[in-house]
Structure formats: C-alpha cells, structure tokens
Amino acid sequence: MNILVIVKMVPDLVEELAVDPDGKGLDPDWVRWKPNEFDDHAIEQAILIKERHGAQVTVVIPDMDGAEDAMYAAAARGADRLVKLRGDFTGSANNHALARALGKYLPELQPDLLLTGVQAHNDLDGSLGPLLAEFMGLPYLGYVAGVHLQGDKANVRKEHPGGVVAEMEINLPAVLGIQAAEQAPRYVAFSRIRQAMKTAAIEEQEIPHLDISGAAEVSLMKQVESGERAEMFAGDPDQVADRIVAVMRDHGIL
Amino acid sequence: MATLSVPKRSTFNELFYSGLTKIPDGERVRTCLQCGTCSGVCPFGYLMDHPPGKMIAALRAGVIERALQGDTLWMCVSCYACTQVCPSKIPLTPGLMTKAKEELMLAGNIPSELQDALENTHRYGNPLGESPRRRAMWTRGVEPPVRIMSQVQRPLETLWFVGDYASYHPRVQLVSVAFAQVLNALGVDYAILGTEENSDGDSQRLAGERGLFEMLAEKNGRAFGKYSFNEIITTDPHAYNALKNEYPALGISYPVRHYTQFLAERIDQLKPLLRRDVKAQVTFHDPCYLGRANGEYDAPRLLLQSIPGVKLVEMSHHKETSLCCGGGGGGMWLDGFSWEKAHVRLSEWRVREAVNAEASVLAVACSYEAPRFEDAVKMVEKARRLVVRDIAELLAESIGG
Numbered sequence: 001m002n003i004l005v006i007v008k009m010v011p012d013l014v015e016e017l018a019v020d021p022d023g024k025g026l027d028p029d030w031v032r033w034k035p036n037e038f039d040d041h042a043i044e045q046a047i048l049i050k051e052r053h054g055a056q057v058t059v060v061i062p063d064m065d066g067a068e069d070a071m072y073a074a075a076a077r078g079a080d081r082l083v084k085l086r087g088d089f090t091g092s093a094n095n096h097a098l099a100r101a102l103g104k105y106l107p108e109l110q111p112d113l114l115l116t117g118v119q120a121h122n123d124l125d126g127s128l129g130p131l132l133a134e135f136m137g138l139p140y141l142g143y144v145a146g147v148h149l150q151g152d153k154a155n156v157r158k159e160h161p162g163g164v165v166a167e168m169e170i171n172l173p174a175v176l177g178i179q180a181a182e183q184a185p186r187y188v189a190f191s192r193i194r195q196a197m198k199t200a201a202i203e204e205q206e207i208p209h210l211d212i213s214g215a216a217e218v219s220l221m222k223q224v225e226s227g228e229r230a231e232m233f234a235g236d237p238d239q240v241a242d243r244i245v246a247v248m249r250d251h252g253i254l
Numbered sequence: 255m256a257t258l259s260v261p262k263r264s265t266f267n268e269l270f271y272s273g274l275t276k277i278p279d280g281e282r283v284r285t286c287l288q289c290g291t292c293s294g295v296c297p298f299g300y301l302m303d304h305p306p307g308k309m310i311a312a313l314r315a316g317v318i319e320r321a322l323q324g325d326t327l328w329m330c331v332s333c334y335a336c337t338q339v340c341p342s343k344i345p346l347t348p349g350l351m352t353k354a355k356e357e358l359m360l361a362g363n364i365p366s367e368l369q370d371a372l373e374n375t376h377r378y379g380n381p382l383g384e385s386p387r388r389r390a391m392w393t394r395g396v397e398p399p400v401r402i403m404s405q406v407q408r409p410l411e412t413l414w415f416v417g418d419y420a421s422y423h424p425r426v427q428l429v430s431v432a433f434a435q436v437l438n439a440l441g442v443d444y445a446i447l448g449t450e451e452n453s454d455g456d457s458q459r460l461a462g463e464r465g466l467f468e469m470l471a472e473k474n475g476r477a478f479g480k481y482s483f484n485e486i487i488t489t490d491p492h493a494y495n496a497l498k499n500e501y502p503a504l505g506i507s508y509p510v511r512h513y514t515q516f517l518a519e520r521i522d523q524l525k526p527l528l529r530r531d532v533k534a535q536v537t538f539h540d541p542c543y544l545g546r547a548n549g550e551y552d553a554p555r556l557l558l559q560s561i562p563g564v565k566l567v568e569m570s571h572h573k574e575t576s577l578c579c580g581g582g583g584g585g586m587w588l589d590g591f592s593w594e595k596a597h598v599r600l601s602e603w604r605v606r607e608a609v610n611a612e613a614s615v616l617a618v619a620c621s622y623e624a625p626r627f628e629d630a631v632k633m634v635e636k637a638r639r640l641v642v643r644d645i646a647e648l649l650a651e652s653i654g655g
Contacts, residue, residue, distance in 0.1 A: 014378065014383065014384065014385045015385050015387065016385075032385075034377070184366060184369075186362050187359070187362055187364050187369040187372065187373070188362070189356075189359045189360050189462075189463060189465055189466075190376060190463060190465030190466040190469060191360075191464065191465030192360070192465075193465075194465055194469075
C-alpha cells in the first residue's frame, strides 16, 4: 500500500500580507509560508492508516521556505519517504499548474491512495484534490474525516453540512480531500524532529515547467477598504449601551 | 544511606532511573524517606495519581510506567514547593517531575492546549503564536526610544532580555514600558535584541520539551554572540532562571540578573528619584523562579520599601512558602485543562490571601503574573478593589513622568 500525501505551503496569516506592486498577487517578500492545516490532517490520516493496516507513506511538498521543516516533522511522525518538488511555486503558480505537474510525475510513485487537504485558504482556482484526480484520471471524494481500507477499496467517512455523515466506498487508487483526520495531528517532541533531520533523506523531483492554464486569472488583488457606513458610538458605557439598544430597536431586532 | 534496588525486569524503569541520576544531585533520589511531604505541599498533589513521593515509590518498585499513565502529571506547575521542603534535598522539580514530563512528551501524551503553545514556540519563537517580526512592536511610541542591539553598533553595558509575555501580552507590555522608564531615569546604557530574541524556553523545558528548549537556547546564544555587552537583565524570572542555571551547560554563559536585583544594587541612585507618594498597602507575591528556584527574596522587598507611601504587608504564604500563580512548568498553557481537573485556580487562592492581608496592591515581579492575577481578581469576592501592579510599574509611578 503506497499512500501519497500532497502538502501545499500557504501564506501564514500570523504575518500581515502585502499586495505585490503589480496588484495581482501577494508580495512574496512579506510572506511566511506554512503547511496548509488541512494537509497536516492528511498526513495524520496517512500515518493512522499506516499504523492500522501497514503502508508506505510518502509526503510530497513543493520546494518553498519551510517545506523541509514540514518534511522532517512528517518523518518524525512516521512518514517513510519525503519528496521535494523543485520549481518556481512562489509566483503565479496555481492549483491547476501544481495538479497538472503532479499528474505527470506521481504515477511514477505508483500510488494506491492519494491524500490532500480538502481545501487551503489560498485556493483561488478550486481546491487541489479534484484537479489532481482529473489530471490523473482517478476518482475523488472530499470532506473526508475517516478512512478504512478493505482490500482494493476504501471505506470513507464523508462529512456533509448540517451534521450529516455518509459512509462511502471508493475504488483504489483514488484521491481523498481530508477535512479532518480521525484524531488531531499528534505532537512530536522536537528531539524526534531533530533526529529525523539527521536520518531522513529528502528526494528531489524537478518540475521544469508550470502550466497555469485553465484557471481564472486574477485581475486585481487589494486590501479590504474600510466602509464608511460604520458609526462609532462615543460616551460612557451606559450611553453606548442605550445607543446600541436604540439601533437594534430601529432595525426590528428587539 | 537507604538504597534503591532496581529490578532487572524493566528496562524502561532502569533507563528512567539512570537518566535521573545524570542530572545534578539526581542520585539523591536514593535517599527518599517516603515521608510524603512533597506530595502534601504540592498545590495539586491531591489530584495527581502519582505525586512525587508516590512516583519515587513506583520507581523503586520497578513500575515507573504506571506513574506515567494518565494525564494528572500535567497538573505539576514546576513551582519548586516539593523541592523546597524535601528533607533529603532531592531535585524533585528539575529532576523527577521534569523527566517524567519528558517521557509523557515523547509518548505523545500531551494536552492539546500545551501542544498549541509548543508548536507556536517551534514555529514563531514564542508560545503566544505572535509574529516574530513584531517582537519589538511594544517599543513603538516609547520615549526616549528603546534601542535595538543591531542598530547600536557599539559595546553596551546592559542587554535587556525582554521575554515572550513582556514583548507580546498587552498587559505585560505596560510593565515593559514602565521598566524602560525606570532604566531611562537611571541613565542605564541598555538595548534589547528585538526580532533577534527568541523565547527563553524555560517553561517549555519544564513542560518536558528539552529539545525545543535547546534549539531556542542556541538561537538566543547566537544572537548574544553577535554583540558586546557586560551583563543581561530581564523582568522575567523564567528567562532569568534559564540564562542563569540552564544556558551555561549549553556553552552560553553571561552574567544575568533579574531586574529587581539590578535595581536593588542601584538603590542609592534610585531612591532620590522616587519622589511621588504611592499611598498603598502593598503585598508581594514571590515568583517561584525568583524565590524558591533562585533564592532571591530581599531585592523586590527592598525596592517596594523604598517607594514613599508604600506599606509592605506579607501574605500567609510568602518567601520560601510562596504559592504558585499556576503559570509555571507549562501551566500558563494549560488553563482549560487545569480547570477541568481541579475546578480551582491557584491564582484565585493567591488573590484571596492578598485580600486577607488587607493589601490594596498585589505587587508582582514576573511576566506571567499581572494577567493571571488580574483575571483572578475578577473572580474573587471582596477582591474588587485589589490592584495588581508589577514592581516596575510602582517604581515608574513614583518616579513620575
């Protein structure tokens, strides 16, 4: 059983984001990259499957700042193989380009199961999972919160809105978009990560060309402007409270 | 001397024991009398499946694994109360309890709140999960400006290691600004590291994350090494403890003092500057890592007694018997967990003592305490008029603008 986990690096929202001078994307100089949180759950889910059924887990990450740290942390948690994709992913590369490139390369790794986060906060052209499934000609299920293997099939717990859960069967190989792992991503002591830094090997795969076609193009990106309809209530707390109550009455809320 | 017989059947037990004997005075664990004083004085001992004494009993019985099951060990706030009273002088806090937490950490048995703080520390260099680029933002608007080491470009007298909460927590930032005012009034030649500073890592270490602590120490060590200064001062007793007692073993050795010690030494220069009356009945909360862990009880009291108008009163627990605010050893990041387990807060217990001492001001000298005690004041009846102030704030108030 070969499980591939595709991890996307996304801008860390702890830092303030700046729009680049041409107004069509983020200024990469100000971006701190971190692994997409849903992808972290995908890694955890892969490790849980490995512990339950036995599997080789390969983690694939585009080469960006922070990617190696994420790979060593994954190795410390139990990933067997680490692959870094070399190419220019910081600029205009979108999910179409990444999925297309992965679609060409990943079949070499002969995956039985591909896991990735169901979404990322910088998915401007659709999430990665369905695109990857399309380019690889594989079935896709998203919003997955539990995976059990049964021979060449997977029994998948899929979350629907409104607290409804579906159990679905899917033929392998398949791509799953992970909403949440069956348990929260585990903590690995830093000494274990440091050990992985010494022992784990990172393979590199050249991605010479990124084809961004097929996606909507960003024509303008800008900071949210503050509206002018907001009214600030001044005065002591009692006066402010009276004003709030009056406004709520005016709008029929009270 | 009593002897410890270690049965051969449990390798893990042997490893745990031999690991323990490697730390300074660790082999004193052999001399445990099983008096149980440690477990009795522990503020949360009654909630632990294996408080220190019982843990040593398990170690002697060759079943330390049993003591590491469950999660009640995470109630330990590394406050040194057990270590202080141990008649055999066993390093219970820095040795036994910390080693036990390290084992829990390696086994992945860790409350999620604590996991978040450690992951934040790993990623951002501070447990609050704040941007490392904004570490010196608290200095904005402070006059005269707080200088950053990288911009000074000359040897300096004093490096101020600000610390995590003093850099980022809005309440504790006020203490940092006050301390800058005191330093300026004294004409101290100082600077801070700014964005080059990382968490001191001491509370992470005491929560069992030794590896993370070493990584942070190395980063801070590299930053120190870039500059020339005579000594380090800090308002954070946890940073003080790390720099004084833990960093030297990693080859990072600088003279370091807590700010109360630094100021107490300059008391003759400071006193004439304390012109304004601060009319208050003040009681002082000894921080665990200034008091019990490092034996400093006099400097903070000397400073308080030098402020005109201040009348110092003591709470029932003070100096060696001081009560932990609940924030040590990872407790700062386990508030929800601790509440679930205990349904009491140590900080509220302490505030009740301050009220009973008829204090109008609860004076503190640790970066964890102002927010913890101010939260507690809101919860304790009759504490509504109790004001929590860091000693640096009281000094700045007396110096005036």
